[in-house]
């Protein structure tokens with residue numbers, strides 16, 4: 119079987135322009151059919167929180183990237199790439215202001231590199247695409263955690279194979295917490311649950327197969343296909359991560375019931391917002407509180423994806439209400455201070471486009487790690503106007519979207535096509551969806567560290583295909 123990785127190797131000789139875009143690789147012709155979906159059979163696991171070795175200066179972790187055989191679909195074993203043998207990787211909980219030092223050892227046969235997504239991290243520790251870990255090697259990443267409580271995640275970022283590597287399993291949650299968050303009466307402990315949602319194509323022989331989104335019929339939550347999760351009839355905090363390499367999810371409860379959005383990529387909102395849906399592009403996160411007390415014990419509710427294709431099963435997972443429990447949690451009317459940004463002094467325009475012969479482009483260019491595309495001075499506040507220049511198309515059209523991500527700096531979404539942003543785009547963000555024809559304005563302050571950082575499309579087949587650029591902060 120010629121895999122995507124084989125094609126990348128073949129194409130690498132010709133440089134990025136020679137890469138076959140993922141969209142042009144159909145899985146349908148593959149002789150091994152996908153495994154049957156088994157909704158609500160597997161029990162959703164919660165990735166374990168890794169225990170650090172603590173010293174006076176930091177929390178230390180050792181993580182090994184290695185292959186593992188895991189049961190994504192009941193009864194089938196899939197070989198995946200992992201952090202510490204876990205799919206997804208172990209969760210790291212970091213305290214604001216207390217540094218974390220992670221030694222990452224690569225026991226895989228591919229180049230890797232680890233980016234702390236949403237982290238304000240010095241350039242040398244940001245997991246720059248060319249700053250990779252060779253098979254057999256290891257390196258240390260230092261994360262200062264001088265930032266507010268937020269649902270970050272760590273994932274692979276090795277140049278031109280980040281999509282393959284993340285798809286194969288190299289991602290995990292990294293939750294920054296702080297005293298302000300801990301002072302709120304939100305659900306916590308066992309009632310604070312991460313949901314890392316992605317799609318996949320698992321073949322009937324167990325192979326986790328990398329292909330375009332429309333050929334990925336399986337939906338995984340915390341590494342299990344369309345699982346079920348037992349809850350008590352009370353409030354839960356759910357940290358939802360779209361860890362798909364390029365598929366948006368429009369998440370709703372099948373009964374249309376409301377839930378409360380309390381935070382986005384970069385942390386808590388100033389005030390909670392009642393919503394009935396969450397449209398999350400690849401890489402986006404949402405922090406929500408759901409009250410399962412509305413259901414009787416013995417009842418259940420399915421979380422569905424309204425952005426599924428008409429030919430796909432829209433089910434994501436099922437919550438089974440199995441008992442009652444006391445509940446002193448609540449969602450306060452004021453969550454966090456989200457101060458306005460300083461007045462912007464620089465404005466820039468970025469046009470995203472796809473060219474089947476050249477690649478996925480930012481302002482007409484494919485990524486060149488040796489080129490500085492934008493330079494700014496430390497502390498500058500900027501407004502970026504980002505346009506998806508390509509026309510809309512009929513489904514399956516996942517590949518026509520973009521998911522714009524900045525390293526180092528969080529941003530605020532100012533407007534989308536001149537209109538106020540949706541609730542899921544309030545607060546501090548680091549990824550924003552840019553569907554065909556849309557123009558989105560964002561504002562950010564380039565503070566914290568000097569050096570070269572990337573910004574890119576978080577539809578990783580696009581960033582692999584060149585949709586990435588460099589900002590140098592001086």
Ligand SMILES: [Cu+2]
Pocket residue numbers: 478519520521575576577580581585
């Ligand atoms: Cu893109």
